[in-house]
Amino acid sequence: MKYDIIVVGAGHAGCEASHIAAFKGHKTLLLTSNINNLADMPCNPSIGGSAKGIIVREIDALGGLMGKAADRSHFQIKMLNNSKGPAVRSLRAQVDKKVYPKVMRKYLDETANLEIKEGMAEDLIIEDNKVKGVILEDGTKIYSDAVILTTGTYLNANILVGSENTPSGPHGEKRSNTLSLKLKDLGFNIKRLKTGTPQRIKADSIDFSKLKPELGDDEYWTFSFDNGPLYDINKQQKCFLVYTNEKTHQIIRDNLKKSAMYGGYATGVGPRYCPSIEDKIVRFADKERHQLFLEPESIYYDEWYLQGFSTSMPRDIQEQMVHSLVGLEHAIIEKYAYAIEYDAIDPMQINFSLESKVIENLFTAGQINGTSGYEEAAGQGLIAGINAALKLENKEPLILKRSDAYIGVLIDDLVLKGITDPYRMLTSRAEFRLLLRHDNADIRLTALAYDKNAVSEEKYRALQTKLSNIESLKALLKENHLKITDDVKKFLEKENIAVPNGNFNYTILLKRPEFTMKIIENFIDLSAFTEDVKNQVEIEYKYEGYIQNAIKEKNKLEKMEEKKIPEDIDYNDIKNMASEARQKLGNVRPHTIAQASRISGVNPTDISILLIYLKKEYGKNEC
């Protein structure tokens, strides 16, 4: 058996990686330990969220599947942060956990060159520091030119409930026992991470009348740029708000030592943004209540996900905790909450292409790189898939910059800063978030992916059409002026809009806060343009000053990115530099001065010393 590329693990990273590698024409194997568990959503029943929703759009713009699959499987969707400005708008959908994997499976089945097989990879075939394939649990060898590891939380995983510690993957799935040992032998630094998942509650045991419902938007949205809305706005499902109370807190405080975390049974580092409820009670002791959310997992079975209540308490305590919540007094717990510990590699040992620095042609993506979240995993999977393919094609990898995409920020952070706890994307991590918007993901990225043969001709043409429509609309708005007639005056006064003191063209009017595209459409016919195009143009003019500033900053950074550091540099030769900085630089081996300056533990003084050294040793031309 010989493939071009083997992808180990069929979670969100693995699905994207295998699909795009096969799409690019490489014979690809997607290996999963349970063929019925493909594209599983082991935690929250949602896709998107602040920043994460933008990643989904980026995945779509780069030829990935997550957005399309989510559009076909959600039962509630909303635009977050609508009022907080265009840069932080992001979609979040409640996705049906039964439907999503089916849709994804269908996409994968329809992909040429892609084969899906069941099998647990426990070892790698390595020759001359190059990966040559994988070895399954039963000893079967499968050969390939490249391997992408997307092992999620399955590496050497343990489930923790109170003092119980069970070797197991998520919800009882088989774990990989020896692969992480193998990775350690090869020279990877193995980290122990932890995450958790809350209880699932039986639907008809919940008293919804006591809970506040949360609705979807009454406006249509889609993740994918390729399809219109595929759902009925009126048939969206509700979620509900739940609050903890003093009684809940008392139960937790009384039993703190029984939890895996506080009883000292856990060793992994948990995510800061996903604390267990006991963490919340301890760290925010003076908070009277904590917000929880009840979200339906599927319309095909009756379990509800109790978001915000993840815990490693023993089951009897969990019963007490859940029953202390208003609306859940008689709740039946279908699945108990648990913490899961798993192995990951140190992402500072991988390149920006997601190929490891340790073994050639070995790529990693998702939780194995220390991230958390379906979207973060899928984004990396896609990039790893594209770059594994490009590597076999002897082509330059696709490396997204921080100013290109959230996915670029994500990988840059991983490679240069490493991780201490599982990494979640936040809009605040992206210094160029004014440029990295939900609305322009295709404009930012589709052409880059097209250059690497990762998106279809059709998708690329759709983008070109959109771009030319944007230009036409801008020209139209620039050429036409609003004449202040009596009628116009009357209309504006009625709308409470200050009447302009002259006849301005519409692009100038758009810069005024109250002149929205909707208002302008009362004066000029824009029916030839899609909402998407109008929105793009409106943002461009309305926030021009801010956007221009961001572009200036971006150019500044890109100039720094042009200052290359020679590959053969020996940091030990730089005597004046602090040893911490020398060590960090030596480990990461950044390609540019800008990258060097982002490494934690490398301060501006170290950078100036580095610049001086380069001048001295390599002369003016080098940097």
Place this chain on the structure above:
Amino acid sequence: MEDTICAISTSLGVGAISIVRISGPDTLKIISEIFSSDIKNVQSHTIKYGHIVDNGEVIDEVLLMIMKAPKTYTKEDIVEINCHGGINTTNKILEVLLRHGCRLAEPGEFTKRAYLNGRINLLEAEAVGELIKAKSDSKRKLSLNQLGGNLTKKINNIRDTLLGLMANIEVNIDYPEYTDNLIITEDLLRKRLGEISQNLKELVNGAKFGKIVNNGINVAIVGKPNVGKSSILNHLLDEKKAIVTDIAGTTRDIIEGTMSLNGIEVNLIDTAGIHETDDLVESLGVQKSLESIQNADVVLLVIDGSKKIDAEDKDILSKVPKDKTIIIVNKSDKLISQDIGIDLPLVYGNTMDLNGLEGLKNKLIEFFDINRINKDLTYLSSARQIDLVNKANEALEEALNNLDRKIPIDMIENNLKSCFDYLGQIIGDTYDEAVIDRLFQDFCVGK
């Protein structure tokens, strides 16, 4: 780096011992001039006991730490004078050093020299520029700490408030579903930004002290001929040989000499008469004098107390800026009237006898609040710092303007970040992951 710099390295007025540090090529020569014995041939890295002597008068009993180049902090000759603590003695020693040719060091300048020395010959000018820039950013904290650390504390407090605000905005953005968190509304933001802006303005207002500490005070002496102007000037300069040397100023002004007033440099600026004249050369001089007057921090207008105020006095009076003028009523022994009819700060004296000089000094101390400076050396001192605080404040004002323009919060956040970054540049700190750390520290969010 040819000049020799000095500074008080310990905080003023605190502790039983103060250290005055001198670094540069003339260190050994200058110290030998003011120390009870010649130290030029003393072995390096030794401690020497003796006295600082000025004009035969013993100023203090001290220990010298003599460290010769190159094995020193700056790679230059360094002497550290361990003297008795307290503002007066320490300032006196600093004063003597200034008079013997030292220059007051800028904050962080010793470190700057330490950094540059021994490497500068290897570098191209451009690289040096980069180095200095990066250096001054990153070592800013250190140099400020040398001045007591209070400014850092003040700026950190403002940044901390701003950071908390930004973390709150970020948590609203990144966790919009958590409605239990404090939501930063427009009104709340406006209020908070107003408070922060107020703090920044106070910082800028205090900056005049920093400027004084760093650049000294420029004093222009004016008056019609024969009112005793030059004898006052000479007295001031002769006073305990307060004159250092005739220094051609970097400005257009001719600095006649420098004296030290409680550790603050006072530059005395010569002005030609500013009376009406037909003589071309003289009128150029008049023009220059008027400029000197405009540029001076304080103008000393000398009038003859033995005579009535005449038209010429009044003409000069009309040309001096009233808010920074002190009138010296000279020849006070022949005073014709106590009330000279000018409503400005007055000093009486007879060609500046001792009483008159004390009076003038006290007036200057009062005028510039110098006593307050000495107690709290924590002001923005460089134009760069003031500029950065002003920029920080402008960023806030832009945020407030944009709030009025209904610009959404994601854009306004950028103004706040600029503000935070500008303040960070002063103390050599960057934004980095600060806001994210703060977000998870302050807010309880997550599934």
